[in-house]
Amino acid sequence: MKDDLFGLIKAMAPAEKRYFKVNSKKLSGEKAGKAQADYVDLFELLNQMDELDDQKLRKVFGKRLADTRAYLYDAILRSMRAYRSKRFLYSQIKDKIIDARYLLDVGLYEQAEYCLEEAKQMAESSSDTLSLLEINRECRKLLRRTFTQEKERNLLTHTHALHKLETQMQEEFWALSISDQVVVETNRVMRSENRLENERLRQEFAALLDDANTPQSVRAQLTCFQIRVVLLYHLGENARGYEESKKGMALWDQHPVLQEEEPFSYINDLANLFHLAISQQDFAHAALLQKKFEAYKPQSFHEESWWFRKFMGADLILRINTGDTNNLDDIAEKIQTGIARFDVAISGQFHFYVNLAMLQFMAEQYERCIESCELLVRRHQIKDRQDARVAAGILRVIAMYELEHDDFENALRASDRLLEKEEIGFLEDFEQTLLAHLRVLNRAPEKERRPIWQKMEQFIIEKNNSLMGIGTTLRYWVVQHLTGESIVQQIKREALRNT
Numbered sequence: 318m319k320d321d322l323f324g325l326i327k328a329m330a331p332a333e334k335r336y337f338k339v340n341s342k343k344l345s346g347e348k349a350g351k352a353q354a355d356y357v358d359l360f361e362l363l364n365q366m367d368e369l370d371d372q373k374l375r376k377v378f379g380k381r382l383a384d385t386r387a388y389l390y391d392a393i394l395r396s397m398r399a400y401r402s403k404r405f406l407y408s409q410i411k412d413k414i415i416d417a418r419y420l421l422d423v424g425l426y427e428q429a430e431y432c433l434e435e436a437k438q439m440a441e442s443s444s445d446t447l448s449l450l451e452i453n454r455e456c457r458k459l460l461r462r463t464f465t466q467e468k469e470r471n472l473l474t475h476t477h478a479l480h481k482l483e484t485q486m487q488e489e490f491w492a493l494s495i496s497d498q499v500v501v502e503t504n505r506v507m508r509s510e511n512r513l514e515n516e517r518l519r520q521e522f523a524a525l526l527d528d529a530n531t532p533q534s535v536r537a538q539l540t541c542f543q544i545r546v547v548l549l550y551h552l553g554e555n556a557r558g559y560e561e562s563k564k565g566m567a568l569w570d571q572h573p574v575l576q577e578e579e580p581f582s583y584i585n586d587l588a589n590l591f592h593l594a595i596s597q598q599d600f601a602h603a604a605l606l607q608k609k610f611e612a613y614k615p616q617s618f619h620e621e622s623w624w625f626r627k628f629m630g631a632d633l634i635l636r637i638n639t640g641d642t643n644n645l646d647d648i649a650e651k652i653q654t655g656i657a658r659f660d661v662a663i664s665g666q667f668h669f670y671v672n673l674a675m676l677q678f679m680a681e682q683y684e685r686c687i688e689s690c691e692l693l694v695r696r697h698q699i700k701d702r703q704d705a706r707v708a709a710g711i712l713r714v715i716a717m718y719e720l721e722h723d724d725f726e727n728a729l730r731a732s733d734r735l736l737e738k739e740e741i742g743f744l745e746d747f748e749q750t751l752l753a754h755l756r757v758l759n760r761a762p763e764k765e766r767r768p769i770w771q772k773m774e775q776f777i778i779e780k781n782n783s784l785m786g787i788g789t790t791l792r793y794w795v796v797q798h799l800t801g802e803s804i805v806q807q808i809k810r811e812a813l814r815n816t
Contacts, residue, residue, distance in 0.1 A: 320369065321390065322363065322386050322389060322390045322393075323363055323366070323369045325390065325393055325394075326360065326363050326364055326393070329393075329397075330617055330618030330619055331618060332617070332618060333397060333400060333617075333618075334364065336396065336400045337360070337392075337393060337396045337397075337400075338357070338360070338361075340396055340399075341356070341357045341360070341392065341396070355378060355381060355385045356385055356388050356389040356392055358377075359374070359378065359382075359385050359386065359389050360389055360393075362374065362377065404577075404616060405577075405578060406439045406440075406442070406443045406445070406574065406577075406578055407443070407445060407448065407578060409436075409439060410436045410439050410440050410445065410448045410452075411448075413432045413433070413435055413436035413439070414432075414433070414436055414448075414451060414452065414455060416432045417429045417430075417432035417433045417436070417455055417459075418455065420432060421455075421458065421459055421462065426459060426462070426463050429459055430456075430459060433452055433455055433456050433459065436448070436452050437449065437452050437456075440452060442574045443572075443574045443575055443578045444534070444535035444536050444572060444575060445578075446482055446485045446486050446489060446534065446536065447486065449482050450479070450482050450483075450486060453475055453478060453479050453482060456475050457472065457475050457476075460472050460475065484534075485533075485534035485537070488532040488533065488534045488537035489532075489534060489536050489537045489540070491532070491537070492532055492536075492537040492538075492540035492541050492544070493540060495522070495525055495544065496540055496543070496544040498522075499522060499525070499544050499547055499548050500544075500547070502518055502521065502522075503518065503547065503548065503551045506518060506551065507551075515551065515552050515553070518548065518551065518552065519552055522548055525541070525544070525545060525548065526545060526548070526549075535568065535572060535575070536575075538568055539565055539568050539569070539575075539582075542561050542562070542564050542565035542568065543565055543582075543586065545558070545561040546558045546561050546562045546565070546589060546593075549561065555593060555596055555597065556597060558593060559590075559593040559594065559596075559597050559599075562586070562589055562590040562593050563590065565586050565590075566586060566587065566590050569583055569586065569587075577616075580615070580616065580620050580623075581620065581623050584613070584620070584623055584624050584627050584628075585623075585627065587606065587609065587610060587613075587627070588610075588627035588628065588630070588631050590606060591603060591606045591607070591610065591631040591635070592631055592634065594606055595631070595634055595635050595638055598638075598812075600635070600638065600639055600812050603635050603639075604635075604639075607631075607632060607635055610624075610627075610628045610631070610632070611628070613628075621659075622658075622659035625655045625659055625661075626659070626661065626665055629651070629652060629655065629669060630665075630668055630669065630672075633648075633669065633672035633673060633676065634672060636676055637672060637675055637676060637679070637786075637790070637808075638808070638812065639808065639809065639812045640679065640804070640805040640806070640807075640808030640809040640812060642676055642677075642679055642680035642805055645673070645676055645677055645680060645682060645685070646685075648673065648676075649673055649685070649689070652669045652670070652673060656669070666692075667693055667705035667706070667709075668705065670689050670690075670692050670693055670705075670709070671689075671690075671693060671705040671708050671709050671712075673689050674686050674689035674690045674693075674709055674712050674713075675708075675712065675787060675790055677689060678712050678715070678716060678790065678794075678804075679790065679793075679804045679805055679808070680805065681719075681803070681804075683716040683717075683719050683720050684716075684720070686712060686713070686716040687713050687716050687717065687720075687722075689709070690709040690710065690712050690713035690716070691709075691713065692709075693705055693706050693709040693710075694706060694709050694710050694713060707748060708787045711748060711751065711752070711787060711791075712787065714729050714752065714755065715755065715791070715794065718755060718758075718759060725759065726759075729752060729755065729756060729759075746780075747780050747788065750776065750780070751773075751776075751777075751791070754769065754772070754773045754776065757769055758770070758773070767799070770795055770798050770799050771799065773795050774792065774795045774796065774799065777791060777792045777795065778792065790804065793807045793808060
């Protein structure tokens with residue numbers, strides 16, 4: 318319980334903590350047992366701790382600690398139920414059902430019926446089949462309690478409605494079950510690294526990919542579209558996955574209440590569609606999704622954190638693919654602020670900064686690029702996202718070359734050492750050869766450099782298998798030196814051709 322309670326408090330958003338404290342202080346003045354009177358003090362003490370200090374807690378609360386912990390844990394969950402019921406229909410529906418049960422027990426049948434009707438309308442608006450089944454049961458209880466001949470038709474109507482709801486529920490559980498199977502099987506294929514297994518996946522889940530088997534109920538349809546996208550991605554059919562993702566987003570748009578009930582799932586699907594639009598070079602649609610993402614208003618701290626992670630990653634990739642280098646200083650500030658505020662994991666930080674560095678490099682903001690790259694290169698003790706560290710190291714060296722930086726040779730040697738490390742064994746020879754070309758280029762007289770640039774361009778075209786997609790950006794960089802056309806101009810020209 319002690320670790321569970323500490324973890325619960327640390328997971329609470331600032332607004333949730335304020336709500337709990339305001340309501341708790343109203344109750345703590347009431348006459349109650351010592352555990353109840355102490356729980357606000359325990360909350361404050363735990364909230365101030367960076368790490369759980371059980372010895373300090375025992376010194377303050379003594380033998381009362383165990384009871385106070387248990388009371389506080391329950392009090393927080395009760396408070397969060399009340400806090401969330403203001404927003405989420407599923408909480409309001411549950412409250413209405415509980416109210417109806419009480420009103421039925423005390424014989425206020427008309428009021429109970431009214432509560433159940435309100436609950437039904439809310440459940441239908443959010444396609445909440447499970448709640449509708451529970452409401453159907455409570456309505457039938459009410460009708461049997463108050464049964465008269467005039468109500469025979471009503472009772473049969475609820476029986477017929479039950480059959481339809483059971484069918485919808487079966488569809489939803491079928492979609493969930495096959496979704497789980499796809500996740501398990503695709504992960505097995507990824508671990509085996511046997512691409513021949515893809516054909517087995519295609520055959521095993523042929524029914525899922527058949528449009529004729531698309532469920533009719535809303536939530537089952539949504540799950541079906543979501544897992545088709547996952548499966549098609551693993552089968553290498555991104556174009557079809559893109560179409561399935563668009564179907565899912567159309568369903569979200571048709572049911573705005575569902576967006577409010579499942580915000581994390583909605584944001585995730587929007588981000589996936591955003592990425593797929595970029596990968597399919599449908600930049601016009603991607604721009605619309607970018608605006609849709611920007612216009613979204615998260616309703617809680619946790620939701621805003623999820624939104625930041627998903628939006629910022631996709632936004633950076635769209636900018637790289639379309640040559641949009643506007644307001645990079647503002648974007649850098651947003652990234653730094655978001656990482657600190659939402660405690661973004663190391664892998665997420667690396668993803669943000671390497672893409673920011675790529676944009677800064679494209680915009681010829683070489684000093685800024687070096688600063689972003691050094692945030693990654695210097696974190697040598699971190700083993701996550703070595704691909705991002707390698708990409709940042711290469712961008713840093715090239716930015717120094719452009720600036721004729723005094724530390725260029727040292728940076729080149731540091732990148733060589735990085736590529737030789739055992740944990741970078743997944744690399745092939747692209748990065749090493751690229752650095753070798755750069756070393757020759759740096760030492761050659763100006764009049765002898767053009768053939769080297771040409772040789773480098775040919776190498777990148779033939780062997781571009783670099784990490785994080787930087788090879789494509791470096792090809793633009795080489796062409797810039799050969800033709801004088803900037804990286805941004807080249808990307809915008811190609812993006813316009815694909816629009």
